[in-house]
Amino acid sequence: MPTLHEEVRAMLRDSEFRPRKSRGQNFLIHEHVIDAILRLLDLQPDDGVVEIGPGLGFLTRRLVERAQAVWAVELDELLAERLRAGELGGNAKFHLIYGDILAVALPELLPPGKLKLAGNLPYNISTEVLFRIFDWRDHFSSLVLMVQKEVAERMASGPGSKAYGTLSVWCQVHGRIVEKVQVSPAAFYPPPKVQSTILKIELLPRARASDADMPALRGLVRAAFGQRRKTLSNAVGAWLPCPRAAVDQLLAANDVDPQRRGETLSVDEFIKLAQALRQSGLIPTDNRQLTTGD
Numbered sequence: 001m002p003t004l005h006e007e008v009r010a011m012l013r014d015s016e017f018r019p020r021k022s023r024g025q026n027f028l029i030h031e032h033v034i035d036a037i038l039r040l041l042d043l044q045p046d047d048g049v050v051e052i053g054p055g056l057g058f059l060t061r062r063l064v065e066r067a068q069a070v071w072a073v074e075l076d077e078l079l080a081e082r083l084r085a086g087e088l089g090g091n092a093k094f095h096l097i098y099g100d101i102l103a104v105a106l107p108e109l110l111p112p113g114k115l116k117l118a119g120n121l122p123y124n125i126s127t128e129v130l131f132r133i134f135d136w137r138d139h140f141s142s143l144v145l146m147v148q149k150e151v152a153e154r155m156a157s158g159p160g161s162k163a164y165g166t167l168s169v170w171c172q173v174h175g176r177i178v179e180k181v182q183v184s185p186a187a188f189y190p191p192p193k194v195q196s197t198i199l200k201i202e203l204l205p206r207a208r209a210s211d212a213d214m215p216a217l218r219g220l221v222r223a224a225f226g227q228r229r230k231t232l233s234n235a236v237g238a239w240l241p242c243p244r245a246a247v248d249q250l251l252a253a254n255d256v257d258p259q260r261r262g263e264t265l266s267v268d269e270f271i272k273l274a275q276a277l278r279q280s281g282l283i284p285t286d287n288r289q290l291t292t293g294d
Helices: 004-014 031-040 058-068 077-085 124-133 149-156 165-174 214-226 232-239 246-251 267-281
Strands: 048-052 068-072 092-096 113-120 140-148 176-183 198-203
Touching: 031 058, 031 113, 031 140, 031 176, 031 198, 058 068, 058 232, 077 092, 092 149, 124 140, 124 165, 124 176, 124 267, 140 149, 149 165, 149 176, 149 198, 165 214, 165 267, 176 232, 214 232, 214 267, 232 246, 246 267
Parallel strands: 048 068, 048 113, 068 092, 113 140
Antiparallel strands: 140 198, 176 198
């Protein structure tokens, strides 16, 4: 039986396809890493699973063996056609969604109930994809995601860390990281220039912030981390169209020193402040959404 590396090289010899750096096409060719992903997914026979970026289908065919059904989202036309024409394409458990994960209306294409999600997220769009996944949180029970090591550190970091930012808060509002697996560049073809980490994220039954408070939380987090050197008084004051004294009063009333900086606030403090902001009526009606940056 050929190795996954040999399969990749054979496919490249026999087709016009070439991995594109712009799409983060680094294909996982290490069986032990695939085994680790499957272990973290802990698939049961009645589980459905969504895979972002099936690529050559090496993980996908293992998912189809174990799950009740697999929905795979692939952007590359040549790879999508290869999946359709191959063994997976004839399997009734396999459902290919050809499109961009940042544009496709995924919830409309999935069955009711909770699914599991797996994906090797392209490094150049991983943060954008993560925010989109959290927006779809009600459709998933757990996530097993491969991301750049630095992105994983941002997701897991806490107050006071240089890595702590919007992604940290948003990840921890929606779930908790329960396991990490480090992955070497040698596990991919072609090998990327960065280290990778597999994260298992258990999504909470409900987000830690209420639906009513989410718009305020988005704006608050964006403001707090938009300019890290600013105090909360200045950062939140620049966002809210109200006198600075009103901002300072609201912060102090919620046990937050206006001279603190955003990276010192815990997730619970952000949530408490967002609730207070919503109730205060200080938030502008054109409240800006959370961006993908810090």
